[in-house]
Amino acid sequence: xxxxxxxxxxxxxxxxxxxxxxxxxxxxxxxxxxxxxxxxxxxxxxxxxxxxxxxxxxxxxxxxxxxxxxxxxxxxxxxxxxxxxxxxxxxxxxxxxxxxxxxxxxxxxxxxxxxxxxxxxxxxxxxxxxxxxxxxxxxxxxxxxxxxxxxxxxxxxxxxxxxxxxxxxxxxxxxxxxxxxxxxxxxxxxxxxxxxxxxxxxxxxxxxxxxxxxxxxxxxxxxxxxxxxxxxxxxxxxxxxxxxxxxxxxxxxxxxxxxxxxxxxxxxxxxxxxxxxxxxxxxxxxxxxxxxxxxxxxxxxxxxxxxxxxxxxxxxxxxxxxxxxxxxxxxxxxxxxxxxxxxxxxxxxxxxxxxxxxxxxxxxxxx
Amino acid sequence: xxxxxxxxxxxxxxxxxxxxxxxxxxxxxxxxxxxxxxxxxxxxxxxxxxxxxxxxxxxxxxxxxxxxxxxxxxxxxxxxxxxxxxxxxxxxxxxxxxxxxxxxxxxxxxxxxxxxxxxxxxxxxxxxxxxxxxxxxxxxxxxxxxxxxxxxxxxxxxxxxxxxxxxxxxxxxxxxxxxxxxxx
Numbered sequence: 320x321x322x323x324x325x326x327x328x329x330x331x332x333x334x335x336x337x338x339x340x341x342x343x344x345x346x347x348x349x350x351x352x353x354x355x356x357x358x359x360x361x362x363x364x365x366x367x368x369x370x371x372x373x374x375x376x377x378x379x380x381x382x383x384x385x386x387x388x389x390x391x392x393x394x395x396x397x398x399x400x401x402x403x404x405x406x407x408x409x410x411x412x413x414x415x416x417x418x419x420x421x422x423x424x425x426x427x428x429x430x431x432x433x434x435x436x437x438x439x440x441x442x443x444x445x446x447x448x449x450x451x452x453x454x455x456x457x458x459x460x461x462x463x464x465x466x467x468x469x470x471x472x473x474x475x476x477x478x479x480x481x482x483x484x485x486x487x488x489x490x491x492x493x494x495x496x497x498x499x500x501x502x503x504x505x506x507x508x509x510x511x512x513x514x515x516x517x518x519x520x521x522x523x524x525x526x527x528x529x530x531x532x533x534x535x536x537x538x539x540x541x542x543x544x545x546x547x548x549x550x551x552x553x554x555x556x557x558x559x560x561x562x563x564x565x566x567x568x569x570x571x572x573x574x575x576x577x578x579x580x581x582x583x584x585x586x587x588x589x590x591x592x593x594x595x596x597x598x599x600x601x602x603x604x605x606x607x608x609x610x611x612x613x614x615x616x617x618x619x620x621x622x623x624x625x626x627x628x629x630x631x632x633x634x635x636x637x638x639x640x641x642x643x644x645x646x647x648x649x650x651x652x653x654x655x656x657x658x659x660x661x662x663x664x665x666x667x668x669x670x671x672x673x674x675x676x677x678x679x680x681x682x683x684x685x686x
Numbered sequence: 687x688x689x690x691x692x693x694x695x696x697x698x699x700x701x702x703x704x705x706x707x708x709x710x711x712x713x714x715x716x717x718x719x720x721x722x723x724x725x726x727x728x729x730x731x732x733x734x735x736x737x738x739x740x741x742x743x744x745x746x747x748x749x750x751x752x753x754x755x756x757x758x759x760x761x762x763x764x765x766x767x768x769x770x771x772x773x774x775x776x777x778x779x780x781x782x783x784x785x786x787x788x789x790x791x792x793x794x795x796x797x798x799x800x801x802x803x804x805x806x807x808x809x810x811x812x813x814x815x816x817x818x819x820x821x822x823x824x825x826x827x828x829x830x831x832x833x834x835x836x837x838x839x840x841x842x843x844x845x846x847x848x849x850x851x852x853x854x855x856x857x858x859x860x861x862x863x864x865x866x867x868x869x870x
Contacts, residue, residue, distance in 0.1 A: 342829065344830075
């Protein structure tokens with residue numbers, strides 16, 4: 320209830336909270352917090368997300384924000400730091416520790432487990448390039464966070480089959496990034512046979528050196544997989560055998576097969592025929608592909624984007640064929656000015672505008 | 687409409703042209719802080735949780751005049767205006783579009799102080815959608831304004847010391863920043 324001060328009624332916290340919820344501009348929120356001490360505290364209590372820019376201020380800054388839902392930092396962080404975050408912000412749903420990888424490796428072990436233990440709503444965890452994360456940590460972590468929805472372990476080189484076995488048991492996992500991790504076909508088997516096969520929609524297996532056709536074939540068991548990336552993985556151990564198995568995943572909407580040099584027209588033809596929902600395809604640097612393979616997509620109803628970097632056996636006429644034959648097509652991406660200047664003059668006016676420089680997926684190279 | 691037995695006495699019955707008996711819509715009577723008496727349609731009155739609870743909890747007869755000591759008559763007029771319109775539009779097809787048009791007109795000539803009073807009333811009468819709307823209107827008023835304006839509007843005194851104020855002003859850039867919710 321508002322207090323009454325003469326004719327001016329001061330607003331209660333509930334009303335201030337409702338007003339604050341409508342102030343999304345950071346400048347307005349700062350203004351709000353500067354009105355008086357009470358409002359300064361109130362604004363902090365209503366803050367739901369924070370990015371820490373300087374590691375040394377964590378303990379000074381965080382206690383003001385006990386209702387945080389999202390915490391992000393790319394800085395150096397230790398296990399005691401994570402414990403502190405867990406104690407201070409029990410409502411946490413998302414923690415993003417994605418880093419550039421040039422920081423000194425800090426031990427990330429029991430801190431994460433403590434986080435999972437104290438924050439029951441934790442559902443999204445990003446640990447990209449936190450290279451010191453081990454299987455042991457992930458196994459313990461999953462025990463306390465079985466309802467995880469989003470997990471990014473890209474760049475965590477030590478992650479192997481053992482961690483994947485635990486991850487496979489997650490019953491709500493929708494997004495899993497295992498770029499550059501050190502698991503094998505056996506690990507993929509754990510994922511394919513586990514509970515997560517029922518819920519996983521996005522699976523990133525880029526730059527994974529330990530997998531072959533055997534593991535890739537197991538992915539057929541994924542019941543609702545929509546986004547799959549195998550780019551730059553085991554370049555010579557994934558062949559058309561694996562490619563054909565992938566084409567059996569009917570739910571696929573985006574597929575990145577860049578740099579899988581053993582894939583041929585057979586795979587592409589199978590994809591065109593068996594994946595009716597495919598919207599985005601990247602077959603860059605799959606050198607065995609020719610125009611005939613690309614033309615197999617003629618008549619595909621859903622294809623919107625296709626990425627064809629450095630495919631020297633695919634020519635302007637093939638691209639034209641594609642444009643005219645795919646009703647939903649919006650973009651054909653080629654690599655660089657040179658390719659464009661070679662191809663465009665050979666195409667008709669009306670089909671030229673579909674061909675551009677660029678890519679459909681973020682580049683996975685040395686980041 | 688249903689007719690609770692104990693209220694039969696207070697309902698005037700009229701015959702329609704074809705000779706059938708029609709019930710007059712039930713009214714709830716309230717008295718504001720400045721002594722004015724208002725008759726509210728039952729369906730409008732029931733939008734206000736405070737009034738609803740008062741009558742429903744102890745099965746109080748609609749003949750009782752409910753006191754609303756914290757509400758001024760001009761405020762109640764505005765509340766009735768909004769709730770009546772809301773009830774009228776509730777089940778219509780273009781609900782959101784028509785409500786938005788009404789809302790824009792409703793706050794057009796209102797001063798921020800008026801809005802503040804109405805938010806108090808909305809909170810006291812427990813009308814959630816009205817409170818949300820008024821708070822949104824207040825928020826719109828203080829967007830892009832400076833601290834002094836906001837302090838004056840809300841009648842709040844600056845109780846920071848100089849050092850405290852400097853710290854509050856400069857903390858964000860070097861220690862942390864807000865993330866936009868939409869990033870996630």
